[in-house]
Amino acid sequence: MAETGDRVREWPMPDGATAPTTTAMLTLDGLGVEANGRRGSSRILQDVSFDIAPGEAFGLVGESGCGKSTVALAVMRYLGRGLSLTNGRILFEGRDVAAMATAELRALRGNRIAMVYQDPMSSLNPVMTIGRQLIEVPLLHGETDAAKARARAIAMLGEVRLPDATAMMERYPHQLSGGQQQRVVIAMALMAEPKLLIMDEPTTGLDVTIEAAILDLVTELRAKFGTAILFISHNLGTVARLCDRIGVLYAGRLVETGSIRDVFKAPAHPYTRGLLAALPEHKAPVAGGGHRRLSPIDGTLKAADRARTGCAFAPRCGHVEPVACETRPIALTAVMGDGAHMARCSRLAVVAAAKPSARTSMPAAAANRGQVLLALDKLSKRYDLTGRFGFTSGASIYALSDASMAARAGETLAIVGESGSGKSTLAKVVSGLIPATSGSATLRRAAPHSSAPGGRLREAESPGATEDTGALHTSAPGGRLPTGESPGAMQEEIGTVGVDQRSPDTRRRIQMVFQNPDSTLNPSHSIEFALTRPLRQQRGLSRADAKAEVLKLMERVRLPADLLRRKPHQLSGGQRQRVAVARALAGQPDLIIADEPVSALDVSVQAAIVNLLGELLETGDLALVLISHDLGLVRHMADWVAVMYLGRIVEYGPASQVFAAPFHPYTEALLEAAPKPDPDASAPAIVLKGNMPSPTERLAGCGFASRCPKKIEGVCEREMPPVRQFGAHTIACHRELSGGATTSV
Amino acid sequence: MTEVLPRLETRDADADVGGTRDPWLAVGLRVLTAxxxxxxxxxxxxxxxxxALFAPWLxxxxxxxxxxxxxxxxxxxxAHWLGVDNLGRDMWSRIAHGARTVLTVAPIAVLxxxxxxxxxxxxxxxxxGWIDAxxxxxxxxxxxxPKIILYLIIIAKFGASAFNIIAVIGLTSAPIIARIVRAVTLDVKNxxxxxAARMRGESAAYIMLVEILPNVRGPLIVDFFLRLGYTTIAIGVLGFLGVGLPPPxxxxxxxxxxxxxxxxxxPHMTLIPCLAISTLVIGFNFLATGLKEAGQDG
Structure with a gap:
């Protein structure tokens, strides 16, 4: 393993190549980690070699289970019970970490190397104030003067841009928001002025706007303190924004490494290429409707792949060739003679020559497309908080205020916003899990196929079409009904009606796909049971008919029928999510609400689910309400977009128009903040500060005023913003946006 | 009846192994050897x-x-492997037949x-809401x-019989089991x-029995065996206090x-039944621990 094409670090490279060889801060050389359990041992990491120069940021990416976090733990020598370092060396500042005594290690950890974990709440002690936890760090590492330590802690809280650092010292972790907590964790990590900062998915649980701010902060602090960073993430976008170099890990092996630019511009390994190809285009014109197909990576990472002699990616690779790929270990080889860009693939030339598979674009023509199936009008949900002894305390949470929008057959209505913006509340109100307090949601029946709304142009196919005549305007409830439809019998009010009070048919017509693949299926039931039950219960099929229908459903979501007898825990996350889609389809619904359907999945499987949802829309009968914080996905899928903030819709319109100027300042900030898998993408110009105001306050003015970079002093906080209209596109903002006619709310 | 092992939820790291439903016996064996x-x-x-099962023949x-x-x-x-008791009755025969009573009464009571x-x-x-309260x-x-006082009160009132023992143990253990089930239910119902079941319009009974209850079985099974141990002790105590199963x-x-x-x-007359009680209780406890471990890293 040692004589692989690894970069040689002990002596300078012949031509004085790019990498700082002798001065590396951290060097991993042929690292191998094994897990020894009762059921034998398995290789977790194998031949992982890279180095990080002082002040450099190295990104480590890969899907879950590939060993990213194990690398971080190995560097700190924090490998848990059952894990052992079997091969290779870890050199920190030239010294072998494995050979260090306990005392040396203690001096190293938290002092020279610091770590930031994904979940800030579990990194902070809930019973200690922020201040005490921060002061502890220098006191542990040699500082004797408590006053000095305190002064440093306050200074550091300022460095991580926390407001009112002195007051912050006295607060407890639970009094801070997630973004603030992560800043505290970063401050704590930087207190000892470490040479190396290991960040394990530091922004994964955070909103895009908070994420952008944290990434900004890390970049800034890195420049200031010269800290080297090992940045572990599954999100290629964040890595592209922050890192200089990248390593792609697959099944415990580094399959590609190089500078960010090289790897993103000319990915060499099929896995890296697959990962990048699986992402929705972030530069192409807004596609909408998911008619363009993404290219997922087939299959899943299996535990057995780690033990393969040859390429671990071979079972999922489209370029696999048995002799070259599977018989012998494959070394990291330089890509096109470039010593800094290397990939572990024996068929680099073939892979490089292969064109990325063309993304098929599906023709879309269906009779019902564009008909409004669900119209929301000023839908609101208020929670009255109960005080002591069960009396109302007078305080209320305004989770959803005056939401008006429409979901159309064959189209996707995307709802975007940060957490707390009310998008999930909206989903629950429509699904009936929580009834709305006021307003209306009207579920309509699609007109029979004969009455096709005359040749309406598709947004995606005719970006020039600005005025959408078929569109029902948000603030005009009732609006135009599709021709040949009698309003009375064909529509039903569901907004304030809980799911228990709805008619069985209404229940059947609205289905939901949930976010978390772990809790979407009952772990006690087989897949077959999960699919058979809705068929029998909602469509009243006989046992035999249901069985046949289950097979059809499985085919429709592209799952093999032999999975039917399995339990959910025997399926991968992507497979579970497909079953969830199949379950939603079982009752032949008219409307599917997908609440963050792919956010818990690995990039390589996300694409397949996104494609599946896109395919569902092709029939033209089904409307999809997509709730997502991922603007790349929304851009790819949505025909209509509603941007929500603090329970209100701030911008709504056809996707092609929402993603083009003029923007609501919040939409603009969201778009800027979204991490893009492109090293050339400019850093976000607008980074939102602060947090969303508490939803318990009834604000007189615009909810976004407290964070808006374009706020008009004295106006925005006091008055409700008018809804400006640009054709079918509406923006609720005080600012004069070019070309808009103002209507009052 | 105690060797009947229900299927346990085992977490499988690799999604690709164990394709079809495992035969019931294999799961039992795997749990036992885990x-x-x-x-x-x-x-x-x-x-x-x-x-217990073959007492008359053994x-x-x-x-x-x-x-x-x-x-x-x-x-x-x-002639008498374990000797005889104070009335000259064969100890082995009494222990073996005593196992029958314990292994009938305890499981029924716990069930x-x-x-x-x-x-x-x-x-x-x-x-x-108020039902919960x-x-x-x-x-x-x-x-x-105190449980033992409850036992004495109820049995003193209604008389000592197998049925009353089952009733009193069933009644006094139910709140603890209810507490376990309630805790899991609070988690699972969200x-x-x-x-999804609510959106399908399933009845509350269906959701409780089909969607929630199966997910409680892990902690419930472990508790079942632990409780069998406690119940064995309780039956022993009642017997010792003279309010157990009526003689002879x-x-x-x-x-x-x-x-x-x-x-x-x-000493053998007293110690042998004591040993029988202890081993049975230890057996139940060990099995409960084993099931817990099997459930954790199966």
């Missing part, structure tokens, strides 16, 4: 189960046959408690009484699959009670 302590527990229980004398001639030398001998507790726990957890308060009140039928607690006066003269 942890050494579980295996030991299983072996002990298997021993007692066989003894013993040479009826358990209640009194032979005063044997009292002269009550110690274990070739009663489990069924009652599950229903109450599901109702309290799923319905919430009522069930929880009544349960807490019951738990506030899962997406319950929301062999009852381990009763055997201790009848002979403990002779502890320093003929």
């Amino acid at each position: 942890s050494p302590i579980g295996t030991i527990g299983g072996v002990i229980l298997l021993f007692w189960a066989i003894v 013993t040479a004398y009826p358990p209640n046959r009194i032979d005063y001639l044997l009292i002269a030398d009550p110690y274990p001998s070739r 009663t408690a489990a069924i009652l507790g599950s229903i109450l726990g599901l109702l309290a957890g799923y319905r919430g 009522l069930i929880t308060r009544i349960g807490d009140t019951m738990l506030a009484f 899962r997406d699959y319950v929301a 039928d062999p009852d381990w607690g009763g055997m201790v009670k009848e002979t403990y006066g002779l502890l320093f003269v003929y």
Whole structure:
């Protein structure tokens, strides 16, 4: 393993190549980690070699289970019970970490190397104030003067841009928001002025706007303190924004490494290429409707792949060739003679020559497309908080205020916003899990196929079409009904009606796909049971008919029928999510609400689910309400977009128009903040500060005023913003946006 | 009946192994072999189960046959492996037949408690509100009484019989089981699959029994075996206090009670039933621990 094409670090490279060889801060050389359990041992990491120069940021990416976090733990020598370092060396500042005594290690950890974990709440002690936890760090590492330590802690809280650092010292972790907590964790990590900062998915649980701010902060602090960073993430976008170099890990092996630019511009390994190809285009014109197909990576990472002699990616690779790929270990080889860009693939030339598979674009023509199936009008949900002894305390949470929008057959209505913006509340109100307090949601029946709304142009196919005549305007409830439809019998009010009070048919017509693949299926039931039950219960099929229908459903979501007898825990996350889609389809619904359907999945499987949802829309009968914080996905899928903030819709319109100027300042900030898998993408110009105001306050003015970079002093906080209209596109903002006619709310 | 092992939820790291439903026996075996302590527990229980099941064939004398001639030398001998008791009854036969009573009464009592507790726990957890408050308060009140006093009060009032023992143990254990079931229910009822069931329009009974209850079985099964151990002790205590199963039928607690006066003269008469109780309790506890471990890293 040692004589692989690894970069040689002990002596300078012949031509004085790019990498700082002798001065590396951290060097991993042929690292191998094994897990020894009762059921034998398995290789977790194998031949992982890279180095990080002082002040450099190295990104480590890969899907879950590939060993990213194990690398971080190995560097700190924090490998848990059952894990052992079997091969290779870890050199920190030239010294072998494995050979260090306990005392040396203690001096190293938290002092020279610091770590930031994904979940800030579990990194902070809930019973200690922020201040005490921060002061502890220098006191542990040699500082004797408590006053000095305190002064440093306050200074550091300022460095991580926390407001009112002195007051912050006295607060407890639970009094801070997630973004603030992560800043505290970063401050704590930087207190000892470490040479190396290991960040394990530091922004994964955070909103895009908070994420952008944290990434900004890390970049800034890195420049200031010269800290080297090992940045572990599954999100290629964040890595592209922050890192200089990248390593792609697959099944415990580094399959590609190089500078960010090289790897993103000319990915060499099929896995890296697959990962990048699986992402929705972030530069192409807004596609909408998911008619363009993404290219997922087939299959899943299996535990057995780690033990393969040859390429671990071979079972999922489209370029696999048995002799070259599977018989012998494959070394990291330089890509096109470039010593800094290397990939572990024996068929680099073939892979490089292969064109990325063309993304098929599906023709879309269906009779019902564009008909409004669900119209929301000023839908609101208020929670009255109960005080002591069960009396109302007078305080209320305004989770959803005056939401008006429409979901159309064959189209996707995307709802975007940060957490707390009310998008999930909206989903629950429509699904009936929580009834709305006021307003209306009207579920309509699609007109029979004969009455096709005359040749309406598709947004995606005719970006020039600005005025959408078929569109029902948000603030005009009732609006135009599709021709040949009698309003009375064909529509039903569901907004304030809980799911228990709805008619069985209404229940059947609205289905939901949930976010978390772990809790979407009952772990006690087989897949077959999960699919058979809705068929029998909602469509009243006989046992035999249901069985046949289950097979059809499985085919429709592209799952093999032999999975039917399995339990959910025997399926991968992507497979579970497909079953969830199949379950939603079982009752032949008219409307599917997908609440963050792919956010818990690995990039390589996300694409397949996104494609599946896109395919569902092709029939033209089904409307999809997509709730997502991922603007790349929304851009790819949505025909209509509603941007929500603090329970209100701030911008709504056809996707092609929402993603083009003029923007609501919040939409603009969201778009800027979204991490893009492109090293050339400019850093976000607008980074939102602060947090969303508490939803318990009834604000007189615009909810976004407290964070808006374009706020008009004295106006925005006091008055409700008018809804400006640009054709079918509406923006609720005080600012004069070019070309808009103002209507009052 | 104790060797019947229900299917346990095992978490499989690799999604690709174990394609089809495992045969019932294989799962049982895997659970038993998953942890050494579980295996030991299983072996002990298997021993007692066989003894109980085949007691008439494994013993040479009826358990209640009194032979005063044997009292002269009550110690274990070739004819009487474990000796005889103070009335000259064969100890082995009494222990074996005593196992029958314990292994019938204890599981039925615990099963009663489990069924009652599950229903109450599901109702309290799923319905919430005043139903929850009522069930929880009544349960807490019951738990506030020392159990043994509750046993004595009820049995003194209604008389000592197998049925009353089952009833009293079932009733007093139900609140604890209800508490376990309620806790899991509170967690599970917020899962997406319950929301999906609600959106389908499933009845509350269906959601509680089909969607939630199966997910409680992990903690419930572990608790079931632990509780069998406690119940074995409780039956022993009741027997010792003279309010257990009515004589002359062999009852381990009763055997201790009848002979403990002779502890320093003929120790085997007292110690052997004590040992029987202890091993059975240890067997149940070990198996519960084993099941817990199997559930954790199966």
